[in-house]
Amino acid sequence: MALADILAERPARRAGITSAVSVLKQRFGERLVTGEDVRRAHAHSTTYIPTQMPDAVFFAESEDEVATLVQLCGEYATPIVAFGTGSSLEGHVNAPEGGISLDLSRMDKVLAVNAEDLDCTVEPGVTREALNAHLRDTGLFFPIDPGANASLGGMAATRASGTNAVRYGTMRDNVIGLTAVMADGKIIRTARRAKKTSAGYDLTRLLVGSEGTLGIITKLNLKLYGIPESIRAGVCPFPDVKSACDAVIQTIQAGVPVARIELLDALSMQAAIAHSQLDVEARPSLFLEFHGSQSSVAEQAELFGAIAEDHGGGPLKSAARTEERALLWKARHQFYWAALALRPGAKGIATDVCVPVSRLAECIAETQGDIDAAGLIAPIVGHVGDGNFHVTLLLDMDSAEEIAAAEAFMARLAERAVAMDGTCTGEHGVGQGKRGYLRKELGDAVDVMATIKKALDPDNILNPGKILP
Amino acid sequence: MALADILAERPARRAGITSAVSVLKQRFGERLVTGEDVRRAHAHSTTYIPTQMPDAVFFAESEDEVATLVQLCGEYATPIVAFGTGSSLEGHVNAPEGGISLDLSRMDKVLAVNAEDLDCTVEPGVTREALNAHLRDTGLFFPIDPGANASLGGMAATRASGTNAVRYGTMRDNVIGLTAVMADGKIIRTARRAKKTSAGYDLTRLLVGSEGTLGIITKLNLKLYGIPESIRAGVCPFPDVKSACDAVIQTIQAGVPVARIELLDALSMQAAIAHSQLDVEARPSLFLEFHGSQSSVAEQAELFGAIAEDHGGGPLKSAARTEERALLWKARHQFYWAALALRPGAKGIATDVCVPVSRLAECIAETQGDIDAAGLIAPIVGHVGDGNFHVTLLLDMDSAEEIAAAEAFMARLAERAVAMDGTCTGEHGVGQGKRGYLRKELGDAVDVMATIKKALDPDNILNPGKILP
Numbered sequence: 001m002a003l004a005d006i007l008a009e010r011p012a013r014r015a016g017i018t019s020a021v022s023v024l025k026q027r028f029g030e031r032l033v034t035g036e037d038v039r040r041a042h043a044h045s046t047t048y049i050p051t052q053m054p055d056a057v058f059f060a061e062s063e064d065e066v067a068t069l070v071q072l073c074g075e076y077a078t079p080i081v082a083f084g085t086g087s088s089l090e091g092h093v094n095a096p097e098g099g100i101s102l103d104l105s106r107m108d109k110v111l112a113v114n115a116e117d118l119d120c121t122v123e124p125g126v127t128r129e130a131l132n133a134h135l136r137d138t139g140l141f142f143p144i145d146p147g148a149n150a151s152l153g154g155m156a157a158t159r160a161s162g163t164n165a166v167r168y169g170t171m172r173d174n175v176i177g178l179t180a181v182m183a184d185g186k187i188i189r190t191a192r193r194a195k196k197t198s199a200g201y202d203l204t205r206l207l208v209g210s211e212g213t214l215g216i217i218t219k220l221n222l223k224l225y226g227i228p229e230s231i232r233a234g235v236c237p238f239p240d241v242k243s244a245c246d247a248v249i250q251t252i253q254a255g256v257p258v259a260r261i262e263l264l265d266a267l268s269m270q271a272a273i274a275h276s277q278l279d280v281e282a283r284p285s286l287f288l289e290f291h292g293s294q295s296s297v298a299e300q301a302e303l304f305g306a307i308a309e310d311h312g313g314g315p316l317k318s319a320a321r322t323e324e325r326a327l328l329w330k331a332r333h334q335f336y337w338a339a340l341a342l343r344p345g346a347k348g349i350a351t352d353v354c355v356p357v358s359r360l361a362e363c364i365a366e367t368q369g370d371i372d373a374a375g376l377i378a379p380i381v382g383h384v385g386d387g388n389f390h391v392t393l394l395l396d397m398d399s400a401e402e403i404a405a406a407e408a409f410m411a412r413l414a415e416r417a418v419a420m421d422g423t424c425t426g427e428h429g430v431g432q433g434k435r436g437y438l439r440k441e442l443g444d445a446v447d448v449m450a451t452i453k454k455a456l457d458p459d460n461i462l463n464p465g466k467i468l469p
Numbered sequence: 470m471a472l473a474d475i476l477a478e479r480p481a482r483r484a485g486i487t488s489a490v491s492v493l494k495q496r497f498g499e500r501l502v503t504g505e506d507v508r509r510a511h512a513h514s515t516t517y518i519p520t521q522m523p524d525a526v527f528f529a530e531s532e533d534e535v536a537t538l539v540q541l542c543g544e545y546a547t548p549i550v551a552f553g554t555g556s557s558l559e560g561h562v563n564a565p566e567g568g569i570s571l572d573l574s575r576m577d578k579v580l581a582v583n584a585e586d587l588d589c590t591v592e593p594g595v596t597r598e599a600l601n602a603h604l605r606d607t608g609l610f611f612p613i614d615p616g617a618n619a620s621l622g623g624m625a626a627t628r629a630s631g632t633n634a635v636r637y638g639t640m641r642d643n644v645i646g647l648t649a650v651m652a653d654g655k656i657i658r659t660a661r662r663a664k665k666t667s668a669g670y671d672l673t674r675l676l677v678g679s680e681g682t683l684g685i686i687t688k689l690n691l692k693l694y695g696i697p698e699s700i701r702a703g704v705c706p707f708p709d710v711k712s713a714c715d716a717v718i719q720t721i722q723a724g725v726p727v728a729r730i731e732l733l734d735a736l737s738m739q740a741a742i743a744h745s746q747l748d749v750e751a752r753p754s755l756f757l758e759f760h761g762s763q764s765s766v767a768e769q770a771e772l773f774g775a776i777a778e779d780h781g782g783g784p785l786k787s788a789a790r791t792e793e794r795a796l797l798w799k800a801r802h803q804f805y806w807a808a809l810a811l812r813p814g815a816k817g818i819a820t821d822v823c824v825p826v827s828r829l830a831e832c833i834a835e836t837q838g839d840i841d842a843a844g845l846i847a848p849i850v851g852h853v854g855d856g857n858f859h860v861t862l863l864l865d866m867d868s869a870e871e872i873a874a875a876e877a878f879m880a881r882l883a884e885r886a887v888a889m890d891g892t893c894t895g896e897h898g899v900g901q902g903k904r905g906y907l908r909k910e911l912g913d914a915v916d917v918m919a920t921i922k923k924a925l926d927p928d929n930i931l932n933p934g935k936i937l938p
């Protein structure tokens with residue numbers, strides 16, 4: 001779509017945006033890009049939601065520049081859509097009302113590593129892999145791993161989690177404090193570097209998960225952890241999903257501090273085995289990882305093995321050596337590509353829900369029945385320790401009928417999770433895709449969110465059209 | 470002070486409050502109490518801040534009653550001060566603008582225990598000891614232990630933590646979701662029961678720590694934990710505070726999952742030994758507790774012992790038997806009374822700050838020097854794994870000079886903590902006492918807090934005069 005067409009399409013903000021682009025161009029020169037390729041790349045994400053391009057993309061290089069941009073955009077009521085690596089899944093980076101995509105990937109410095117305090121301070125464009133590479137010689141690591149090599153700013157903005165969350169928590173738990181540019185252009189720091197605080201409202205947690213709608217994150221102070229003395233991974237097959245889930249519940253109740261406990265259903269295992277040449281059976285399985293001292297890791301694995309056996313599962317095929325572990329988790333991390341091979345030419349659309357773990361087996365069983373009844377192909381994998389699972393729909397994007405069936409399925413899935421006292425999204429966020437379910441899940445609490453948004457961003461310039469229905 | 474004097478004292482809200490009391494009396498009868506003794510008991514807390522009584526105390530028995538009260542008070546712009554057990558320390562329950570103290574202690578039902586999901590739902594008046602008594606036969610427990618047998622609603626409202634926080638986190642980490650009556654009388658539920666969610670703004674964390682200024686908590690969904698297979702406690706002396714702090718840093722860096730790690734300085738040890746007949750030396754010491762399997766607990770104790778020795782400390786005097794452990798922690802929990810015995814007739818005023826753990830030894834050393842220079846008597850104990858410590862000032866409350874010296878000391882302490890990138894309060898909250906430090910600590914972020922408060926409670930009826938300067 002040409003810029004002129006976009007301009008014609010959104011009259012409400014139009015005049016202001018046009019002025020803002022012109023002023024920003026004078027101010028920032030070539031770092032404000034209006035070419036279509038770049039604009040398209042900034043509105044593209046792995047989703048079924050159609051691309052909606054911004055009017056321009058700005059590549060920020062400092063916090064002060066972000067503040068200047070927000071102030072200028074504020075003067076012209078011009079939307080700003082923060083952009084990290086574009087790996088979000090619910091249309092978070094789309095620009096439905098046009099405006100400026102604020103690309104933070106050049107703000108990629110690790111500003112401080114405080115080894116004694118187990119924390120670090122980074123700019124938002126640092127990716128989780130870049131941070132861990134930077135930490136390599138310190139004996140420390142940052143555990144949150146949503147799969148993609150996402151930016152830490154984006155991970156905080158979407159409250160990301162992933163495979164390690166069962167032990168290390170989500171971004172909610174691992175951001176000590178952050179600095180953000182608010183809609184009025186003011187720079188605030190939400191907390192100092194103490195490990196805990198009772199000093200006023202928890203603005204850190206308010207901004208984590210706010211998806212760029214309340215402020216633009218410009219610095220993050222993150223928790224770090226010592227690399228465990230010993231790590232052991234393993235795969236354990238089960239007769240069915242229910243027995244695997246029951247084993248998970250008992251493992252967690254027993255206080256086994258598993259670092260990762262991931263479920264792959266039979267179809268997912270079939271895909272993973274074919275793609276990664278794993279020497280295991282295509283039965284529902286748990287992928288596990290244990291962290292600790294050598295004896296603790298051995299004890300954890302033994303205890304889990306006994307619990308699995310009680311539920312008809314096992315044997316636990318253990319991978320202690322680094323290369324074996326790497327192979328196993330590569331298979332899990334490459335699951336998306338493995339799944340695509342189940343239906344060549346298809347696009348994989350991932351959706352996620354999260355329920356109390358006592359309802360997980362039932363939720364997955366009903367969902368599998370629903371997938372079959374709807375004639376869809378959709379393997380299921382899950383961060384089952386948290387009650388969180390993903391369905392990857394393999395879709396022919398040229399078939400309107402199939403996309404409609406998938407959308408209807410996703411609506412039923414979200415409603416099923418909410419009916420089980422769960423959430424329509426455990427880790428992907430609301431973005432555009434899940435807005436319709438928020439009120440079903442949270443009722444009048446959504447009005448409180450809207451009141452906060454209106455108070456902090458009265459002109460709705462920060463990522464409009466996201467989260468709130 | 471007689472009611473008539475209070476009425477005369479606060480003209481701004483006066484007419485409304487008088488009307489509200491009259492309407493509430495008609496609506497609720499004897500459960501609205503205006504007698505001075507009850508009003509005084511609801512404005513009393515362990516603090517140097519003078520008592521400021523409400524006009525009446527309402528004993529709520531249900532969520533609907535709370536909503537009705539808030540609506541009626543809203544119509545008459547009448548302040549509402551939520552009250553749990555009155556164990557807060559910074560004047561949180563004072564009624565500086567009069568109004569209604571909302572006593573939630575009769576809302577004391579455990580509504581559900583979901584053992585498979587390791588969570589429970591309780592009313593706000595349930596105390597932590599009552600919850601743990603209720604859980605006795607389930608093999609589960611709720612770990613947060615701020616010392617006092619506080620109500621869980623109050624603990625959430627003040628973001629309480631305590632001795633177990635180094636392992637189990639604070640109330641921030643252990644409230645899955647909550648139900649609250651907002652200033653407009655609407656009842657909202659902030660989250661469903663899933664262990665994690667990315668569905669919109671984190672209103673749970675916004676209300677946790679908001680000290681009754683944004684909403685009245687009427688239900689809490691809390692995390693539970695399996696009682697560890699094995700628990701071992703111990704005391705370990707050190708030559709000085711610095712070496713104890715260094716041992717703590719190394720213990721945490723090594724990933725030893727200590728459940729409790731508490732510092733008592735030499736004066737505190739002297740008090741504790743005298744009060745609890747402990748058979749240890751009056752040197753700076755760490756009180757520890759290890760949770761896990763038998764072998765893990767043994768390994769943790771051994772590893773800690775080696776680290777302590779490296780720093781000139783030890784030997785770790787271990788208490789494995791339940792009675793020995795109980796004795797040890799009783800000594801820690803009764804510390805307040807032990808401290809009072811250091812200066813018979815004095816009142817103990819506790820204040821708390823929290824700094825990055827790398828700055829802890831330095832902060833405590835400077836604080837001890839300051840105590841001496843100011844001619845005060847004030848033992849120090851700390852949740853040192855979190856960088857959090859308390860100073861208990863033993864004061865002659867009849868000496869205006871001494872109180873002034875204590876207030877000046879507390880101001881210097883808060884500023885010292887902030888200068889070390891810490892917080893003016895790690896767990897006690899802001900209340901009235903720490904309002905003056907909030908802007909020094911958080912700058913313009915305080916404006917964002919004020920904007921949120923104004924948007925959600927435009928008439929400032931929920932606990933006015935707290936948190937915000």
